[in-house]
Amino acid sequence: MMAMTFSGAGDRVTQTASQWWARLRAEDPSDHTIEQWLAWMEEDEAHARAFEEVSRLSQRLGQADSHAREAFVSEFVGAAERRVRWPLWLGAVAASLLVAVLGGRMLDSMSRLQAQPYASDVGQNRDLALPDGTRVALGGASSITASYADDLRKIELREGEAFFNVTHERRPFEVVAGPVLIRDLGTAFNVRRTGDRVAVAVTEGRVRVTPPGGADALEAAAGQQVLYDPRHGVSIGPIAVDDATAWRGRRLEFVNEPLFVVVASINRYSRRPVQIADERVGALTFTGTVRVDAIDRWVEALPRVFPVQVSAFGDHVVLSSAEQH
């Protein structure tokens, strides 16, 4: 056993120590095995030290928290069969020959890299675990696609709202929300997209937000929100971390948000969508809480605080300026 060939890193003592360690881990080592091991341990202080070190490393890994554990399992256990390893000697020419031979199988493995869509229904939040262990909470009527390549994890927020708790690893993690690119810098953050208007609220760590048109990227830290609006450009300001994810508790919190954003958000939770009849109404700003289970009541109460009129139809509600009538 001690003579087995070895391909990884590590000096001989470390390798032998690891082999002994693995041998002692088997069901119940025999007295003979223990005797041999003791002889090796006592032969040299370096042996004993190397053994204690591999043992300590193993213990540390065994105590991984659930986050790390899941990430390791999903990368190395779940996906091990899928990983394609190219021999180093394989040049581009040889690779192209291989394509001809293995065409079908290669196409199959490449298709696994294609974007994986996830979506939630109206009124339903949905929690997801991505292949790297990153957790995503999707708000109602929201959708993302996840594309994982060897060097990048890319998420597209197609519509709605999502909260990301990113597992840290070698590959960068990016979210594209319409015109805005968000790059994770060690983080949990919430992204809400209303058309091309995007709000990025950081609840932990930092993110870098790059607005369209090559404008300067902004870095936001926990408790900050970056807002991009096609008309007003990009701005950064404080936000209550609890408010940014209140929707997960089925409460929608708004601070100085235009009514069209508020309405788009509640429509993701409402069976009876609200339509805004004119721009002036959409531009009114609202600060407050909308409970997901009481959207109708909130809409009915709007004329008391805003110059608006509510017209209810069977399957939708229209908000229009009160002055029009």
Add this chain to the structure above:
Amino acid sequence: MDSPGQHAAPPEISSGTEDRAAQIAALFREHNRTLVAFLQARLNSRADAQELAQEVYVRMLAMKDADPIAAPRALLFRIAANLAVDRIRMRAVRANAPADVPDDDWFAQPIPEQHASALQQWREVRAALRELPAKTSKAFVMHVIEGRDFGAIAQTMKLSERMVRYHVSNALAHCRARIQPSETP
């Protein structure tokens, strides 16, 4: 908690003859380090190893026969090996008991401060494992991180237990070479 220079005190001597006690005290002096190392490898926990080592001495002291023990070192490790098997079995029973309700309010839990440095450690481990053949890192993660025994892994991966052991020890040596041991284990 388990700094290298710090050894547990020999157990209180409460039974057995003076000779027996002296013999066991000598065993402790000579073999306690390897005994704890043996138990730590078996149990993957230094705290459990130290606790069981104490138990081993207590058992030896409590043995009825007053004559000096013929092969004391072999007996020391046999008792330890048996206690380790019992402990592993006990853990398996506990693991099969109904688990706690999984916590789905994960976002509300603040991640502890040390998370960043812990993540740095995991990054190193992950980078090291990526350098290995897929089967090697898979067997290793299943054994060391998931805590599955070689038999179960052999079944899942359709390998012999011997090959599983081979992959696990390769990965361990590789990680040990790639990762700087932290100051505080």
